[in-house]
Amino acid sequence: MKTILTSLLAILFATLFAGCNVPALPTVSPPPPAATEAPAETPAHTVTLTILYTDDEHGWMEGQSEGAGAANLLGLWQKQFGYDPADPRFLVLSGGDNWTGPAISTWFKGESMVEVMNAMGYDASAVGNHEFDFGLENMQYTISLADFPYLAANMRNKSDGQISESLGVQPYAIIDAGGLKVGVIGLANIHTPKVTNPANVQDFDFEPYVETLQQTAPEVRAAGADVVMVISHLCNQELRHTTAKTKDLGIVLFGGGHCHESLAEKAGDAVLITGGPYLQTFAWAQLAIDPESGAVVSAKYDVEANRGGPADPDVAAIVAKWRQETDATLGEPIGYLAQTLPERSEPMLKLVTETWLLGYPNADVAITNSGGVRDDLRAGPITIADIISVMPFDNVLIDMKMTGAQIEAFMDAQGKKVFAGGVHQQGGHWELNRTGEPLQADAVYHVLVNDYMYAGGGSYQKLAEYDPEGYDTGIDWRQPVIDWIIARKSTPEQPLDEAIRALGK
Numbered sequence: 001m002k003t004i005l006t007s008l009l010a011i012l013f014a015t016l017f018a019g020c021n022v023p024a025l026p027t028v029s030p031p032p033p034a035a036t037e038a039p040a041e042t043p044a045h046t047v048t049l050t051i052l053y054t055d056d057e058h059g060w061m062e063g064q065s066e067g068a069g070a071a072n073l074l075g076l077w078q079k080q081f082g083y084d085p086a087d088p089r090f091l092v093l094s095g096g097d098n099w100t101g102p103a104i105s106t107w108f109k110g111e112s113m114v115e116v117m118n119a120m121g122y123d124a125s126a127v128g129n130h131e132f133d134f135g136l137e138n139m140q141y142t143i144s145l146a147d148f149p150y151l152a153a154n155m156r157n158k159s160d161g162q163i164s165e166s167l168g169v170q171p172y173a174i175i176d177a178g179g180l181k182v183g184v185i186g187l188a189n190i191h192t193p194k195v196t197n198p199a200n201v202q203d204f205d206f207e208p209y210v211e212t213l214q215q216t217a218p219e220v221r222a223a224g225a226d227v228v229m230v231i232s233h234l235c236n237q238e239l240r241h242t243t244a245k246t247k248d249l250g251i252v253l254f255g256g257g258h259c260h261e262s263l264a265e266k267a268g269d270a271v272l273i274t275g276g277p278y279l280q281t282f283a284w285a286q287l288a289i290d291p292e293s294g295a296v297v298s299a300k301y302d303v304e305a306n307r308g309g310p311a312d313p314d315v316a317a318i319v320a321k322w323r324q325e326t327d328a329t330l331g332e333p334i335g336y337l338a339q340t341l342p343e344r345s346e347p348m349l350k351l352v353t354e355t356w357l358l359g360y361p362n363a364d365v366a367i368t369n370s371g372g373v374r375d376d377l378r379a380g381p382i383t384i385a386d387i388i389s390v391m392p393f394d395n396v397l398i399d400m401k402m403t404g405a406q407i408e409a410f411m412d413a414q415g416k417k418v419f420a421g422g423v424h425q426q427g428g429h430w431e432l433n434r435t436g437e438p439l440q441a442d443a444v445y446h447v448l449v450n451d452y453m454y455a456g457g458g459s460y461q462k463l464a465e466y467d468p469e470g471y472d473t474g475i476d477w478r479q480p481v482i483d484w485i486i487a488r489k490s491t492p493e494q495p496l497d498e499a500i501r502a503l504g505k
């Protein structure tokens with residue numbers, strides 16, 4: 001994005017400031033020098049960089065509500081900050097988890113979201129755990145489509161300890177921004193192997209954050225960076241901790257992600273920002289930087305809602321194109337059934353819960369509400385539209401922790417209103433399918449539930465009471481069902497029925 005010819009930029013600047021599109025936010029100017037301050041120490045001029053920051057977009061290019069999609073966010077940035085992707089004084093950065101969410105993103109394995117982010121002018125993204133969801137080959141392909149780099153300085157090959165550049169992941173990027181060279185270092189979450197399919201990350205180590213920055217920040221400076229920033233898939237707590245332990249490195253900005261929180265605060269000389277999930281909100285920071293020393297002279301920062309932005313026509317057109325492609329796939333057969341699966345029957349509920357566990361093997365047990373299953377799956381060809389009809393709600397999967405005793409108590413209290421996969425009843429107690437062992441009362445298990453049950457929807461006991469820190473996987477609850485059906489490659493001659501009966505055995 002910063003490779004446009006200088007002359008073109010000059011024209012763009014002129015147009016920007018000559019037009020009526022004046023940024024609503026005033027440009028940050030340095031505070032007036034204190035009376036005691038020697039004039040020689042006052043920077044002659046500063047360069048103001050505007051950082052626009054999102055994370056955990058999860059493919060919500062259409063927005064979760066009307067007027068809160070990617071096109072609106074770009075329109076809001078244009079209206080409020082005078083943002084132009086070609087203007088080098090802007091840096092658009094992401095904390096990762098760009099895809100895995102609604103069908104418009106997930107069915108195209110991230111490709112659609114990358115096209116949207118290219119058009120929005122993103123400069124870099126950290127590597128989130130969900131970037132691995134569709135396997136390494138796909139990740140490499142999707143990264144190759146991006147006009148911006150994916151960064152993770154702490155992701156190393158187990159084989160040789162090197163950064164996995166063959167995947168297209170880089171430790172850092174140096175971006176020309178407003179005459180400054182900005183070194184942007186990426187950090188992946190060290191818990192990545194626990195929150196994606198472990199098979200996809202078995203070849204990598206995720207190194208500790210502080211040590212990684214201690215090693216990488218000097219490298220980035222040696223490579224010419226005037227200013228160093230960090231973008232990461234770190235929750236706010238980890239981000240604050242990492243910032244506190246790396247004060248001496250002179251990093252001016254830390255961006256976070258992963259826990260679906262937002263943040264805009266100062267810690268020492270550094271600004272910490274996290275945008276929040278699904279493009280519903282974003283964070284921004286304006287840093288006035290002394291180009292001589294690279295020091296931040298003054299800073300403004302905040303988190304705001306994606307509200308009131310006029311839809312950018314180019315991004316709106318890209319989103320509309322992917323919507324059309326999504327709708328076209330709805331009617332295509334993905335499998336065949338010889339006999340109708342009645343709604344809320346045991347095989348139907350097994351199809352739902354056991355495929356969740358296959359799609360997210362980190363969990364031991366999967367619990368769903370029978371009432372969320374709203375239609376039969378009829379004999380004959382199965383389409384994605386049929387799955388949506390069976391599971392009409394836009395739920396996502398939450399990975400929460402429960403003890404064996406809590407699982408048993410919950411299942412006994414709810415009776416037939418809920419169904420559990422990954423376990424079966426045996427002589428009055430529950431056994432884990434994987435081990436054949438009874439659930440241990442004190443042992444902690446990972447349990448997948450839909451976000452409706454987690455929040456205590458309907459008359460269910462609020463599962464969040466057992467674990468308020470449940471992890472929002474961002475995975476649409478239908479996706480593992482669809483993925484499993486497609487992978488079976490069933491035909492009218494070899495229908496799915498047998499494989500469904502064998503689930504969980």
Ligand SMILES: [Zn+2]
Pocket residue numbers: 097128129130233257258259
């Ligand atoms: Zn994440």
